[in-house]
Amino acid sequence: MNIAAIFKMVPDLVEELEISSSGKALDMTWIRLIINELDDHALEQAILLKERSGAQVTIIAPDADGTDDVLYTAAAKGADRLVKLTGDFEEGVNNHALSRALAPVLEELHPHLVLTGVQAHNDLDGSVGPLLAEYLGMPYVGYVSGVEIDNDNCIVRKEYPGGLIAEMEVNLPAVLGIQSAEEPPRYVAVSKVRQAMKTASIEERDATELDPSGGLDVNRMFQPEVGERATMIDGDEDEIATRLLEIFREIGVL
Amino acid sequence: MNQDIYAVVESLQGQVADISYIMLAAARSLAHSSGGDVVAVLLGNGSQGLANTLAADRVIYYDNPALAYFNSDAYLKVLASLIRQNEPRAVLFGNTSIGADLASCLSARLDFPLANSCHHISAEGMLISQVCGGKIMTESVLSDKTTLITIIPGGYKPELGRSDAAPNVTQVDAPALEDLRIKLKQYIEPEAGDVDISKESILISVGRGISNQDNVEIAEELAEAFGGVVCASRPVVDQGWLPTSRMVGKSGQKVKPKLYLALGISGAPEHVEGMADSETIIAINSDPTAPIFDIAQYGVEIDLFDLIDTLIEKVAEAKGG
Numbered sequence: 243m244n245i246a247a248i249f250k251m252v253p254d255l256v257e258e259l260e261i262s263s264s265g266k267a268l269d270m271t272w273i274r275l276i277i278n279e280l281d282d283h284a285l286e287q288a289i290l291l292k293e294r295s296g297a298q299v300t301i302i303a304p305d306a307d308g309t310d311d312v313l314y315t316a317a318a319k320g321a322d323r324l325v326k327l328t329g330d331f332e333e334g335v336n337n338h339a340l341s342r343a344l345a346p347v348l349e350e351l352h353p354h355l356v357l358t359g360v361q362a363h364n365d366l367d368g369s370v371g372p373l374l375a376e377y378l379g380m381p382y383v384g385y386v387s388g389v390e391i392d393n394d395n396c397i398v399r400k401e402y403p404g405g406l407i408a409e410m411e412v413n414l415p416a417v418l419g420i421q422s423a424e425e426p427p428r429y430v431a432v433s434k435v436r437q438a439m440k441t442a443s444i445e446e447r448d449a450t451e452l453d454p455s456g457g458l459d460v461n462r463m464f465q466p467e468v469g470e471r472a473t474m475i476d477g478d479e480d481e482i483a484t485r486l487l488e489i490f491r492e493i494g495v496l
Numbered sequence: 497m498n499q500d501i502y503a504v505v506e507s508l509q510g511q512v513a514d515i516s517y518i519m520l521a522a523a524r525s526l527a528h529s530s531g532g533d534v535v536a537v538l539l540g541n542g543s544q545g546l547a548n549t550l551a552a553d554r555v556i557y558y559d560n561p562a563l564a565y566f567n568s569d570a571y572l573k574v575l576a577s578l579i580r581q582n583e584p585r586a587v588l589f590g591n592t593s594i595g596a597d598l599a600s601c602l603s604a605r606l607d608f609p610l611a612n613s614c615h616h617i618s619a620e621g622m623l624i625s626q627v628c629g630g631k632i633m634t635e636s637v638l639s640d641k642t643t644l645i646t647i648i649p650g651g652y653k654p655e656l657g658r659s660d661a662a663p664n665v666t667q668v669d670a671p672a673l674e675d676l677r678i679k680l681k682q683y684i685e686p687e688a689g690d691v692d693i694s695k696e697s698i699l700i701s702v703g704r705g706i707s708n709q710d711n712v713e714i715a716e717e718l719a720e721a722f723g724g725v726v727c728a729s730r731p732v733v734d735q736g737w738l739p740t741s742r743m744v745g746k747s748g749q750k751v752k753p754k755l756y757l758a759l760g761i762s763g764a765p766e767h768v769e770g771m772a773d774s775e776t777i778i779a780i781n782s783d784p785t786a787p788i789f790d791i792a793q794y795g796v797e798i799d800l801f802d803l804i805d806t807l808i809e810k811v812a813e814a815k816g817g
């Protein structure tokens with residue numbers, strides 16, 4: 243069983259986001275990148291499947307600030323192979339271009355199962371999972387929060403609103419968009435990651451041509467124009483709590 | 497290409513999902529600029545009755561046993577042939593467990609461009625999308641090819657896409673739906689929780705800012721002092737700190753309490769979707785740029801742990817006295 247898990251690095255939303263002078267993209271100069279949270283769940287699900295039923299797990303990601311660290315961390319968690327897609331990713335590429343570039347790398351790996359996060363917060367032109375599934379000619383199921391391998395199929399739990407689950411049988415090979423792994427992504431000790439840096443190696447594949455067709459041009463990027471922002475309550479803890487109690491009384495919950 | 501705007505209707509267990517009405521409202525806005533019709537596309541099996549409430553100029557209905565429940569493999573075959581043949585001006589999907597599985601696949605399969613997470617159509621007919629957890633908006637123009645669009649809630653009231661006048665329905669034969677690679681085995685209903693948060697009037701909601709399971713107990717204390725209950729954002733539930741029945745948002749419950757007190761919640765669109773209708777929202781967050789402050793009536797920019805003990809004390813005092 244070959245399982246491939248794909249991740250990409252995205253801006254950390256905890257940091258302040260600024261718009262570049264073009265007015266059409268984020269200013270990437272000071273942005274801190276972190277792994278797309280749902281991709282981290284996809285990596286975890288791949289490792290869980292390996293632990294449960296045995297598999298060779300390959301982690302693949304486009305080159306960005308911090309990609310190597312995440313790859314080595316995945317190795318420390320149990321991934322077998324690390325592949326970095328190199329190319330002109332500096333300015334960011336859309337998911338159509340990324341998926342087209344990932345497709346030949348995956349074809350070479352012959353995975354039975356490809357896992358990736360169901361979406362990322364900057365997916366303006368669609369998500370990597372379903373785009374890639376089409377370029378590979380594989381079926382796709384997204385919003386998945388549980389996977390079981392069953393010979394030539396996998397049984398997945400697909401989430402609908404309100405907690406409803408559809409249990410679906412999907413023929414392999416397939417691509418799944420992971421919403422959450424069956425267990426929260428594990429932590430590994432820094433010492434283990436350091437160890438992985440010495441023993442694991444990152445293979446590189448060059449993405450020769452990045453074709454972004456399939457996305458729309460952005461005319462303008464801006465921060466939301468807010469109608470009415472919250473009335474902010476200032477003061478020390480005691481003053482704030484006192485004011486909050488007044489509000490609780492006004493709205494009739496106290 | 498024709499100038500019609502298609503909306504792919506979503507239904508689940510025999511009910512039209514609200515996002516479908518929101519899509520129809522957005523489609524109406526696009527149709528004003530294009531001059532075409534709003535066309536609802538409905539897939540199902542014996543589901544024709546679902547068309548009755550749709551505010552569309554007409555409905556294209558595909559009936560087939562393989563379309564009885566959502567199955568991306570079957571739905572894609574039908575939609576790919578329809579869109580390829582008719583080339584409407586735009587096709588709208590929900591950015592949901594159904595629409596998001598379809599839109600990207602169709603973009604790749606048909607080589608039509610996709611605009612994701614569209615919140616509304618501007619007065620100038622531009623697509624306004626919301627990205628980066630609600631912190632950034634983008635503006636794009638329709639492509640000169642058929643443009644695929646996924647719609648997020650928030651931009652239109654569902655009532656705008658609902659109508660009492662049953663639209664004209666054309667039933668069309670589905671293409672062959674054999675050798676499907678995906679099959680529904682069963683639906684698993686959610687486990688009922690000890691409380692139904694959608695019916696509670698005081699909700700103390702915790703987000704990732706609560707940091708760990710032990711701290712959830714502090715929030716429980718506050719809820720107890722109030723006579724309310726604790727609920728949470730998705731990451732808190734994914735960590736296993738609270739059961740799924742307490743989750744608020746897109747994949748959880750829709751709530752509308754008298755008080756929604758958000759502790760350490762950023763206000764991502766998927767969360768806001770579940771709590772925006774609360775009567776009063778008060779947000780406590782250490783990040784002044786957190787989008788939660790855009791929808792809350794009152795906000796406090798503070799480390800929640802600096803405030804919560806005082807707050808518990810005062811609420812308990814007020815209740816006791």
Ligand SMILES: Cc1cc2nc3c(=O)[nH]c(=O)nc-3n(C[C@H](O)[C@H](O)[C@H](O)COP(=O)(O)OP(=O)(O)OC[C@H]3O[C@@H](n4cnc5c(N)ncnc54)[C@H](O)[C@@H]3O)c2cc1C
Binds near residue numbers: 732782783800
């Ligand atoms: C398909 C899909 C469905 C989803 N469905 C849901 C859903 O149903 N419900 C849901 O909630 N999410 C859902 N999400 C996830 C959603 O996108 C967000 O990731 C999530 O809502 C973020 O939760 P949060 O606000 O608790 O965490 P974060 O976004 O990490 O925010 C934590 C906040 O806490 C603040 N904070 C940190 N420490 C402190 C402190 N000491 N004092 C005060 N403030 C502090 C930070 O400033 C930050 O604003 C879904 C996502 C996807 C892709």
Ligand SMILES: Nc1ncnc2c1ncn2[C@@H]1O[C@H](COP(=O)(O)O)[C@@H](O)[C@H]1O
Binds near residue numbers: 243244352353415
């Ligand atoms: N569905 C598949 N698609 C692509 N390659 C496959 C598939 N199944 C098996 N392989 C490849 O065939 C070889 C034997 O696979 P297996 O016997 O399933 O472990 C391995 O190199 C696999 O990568």
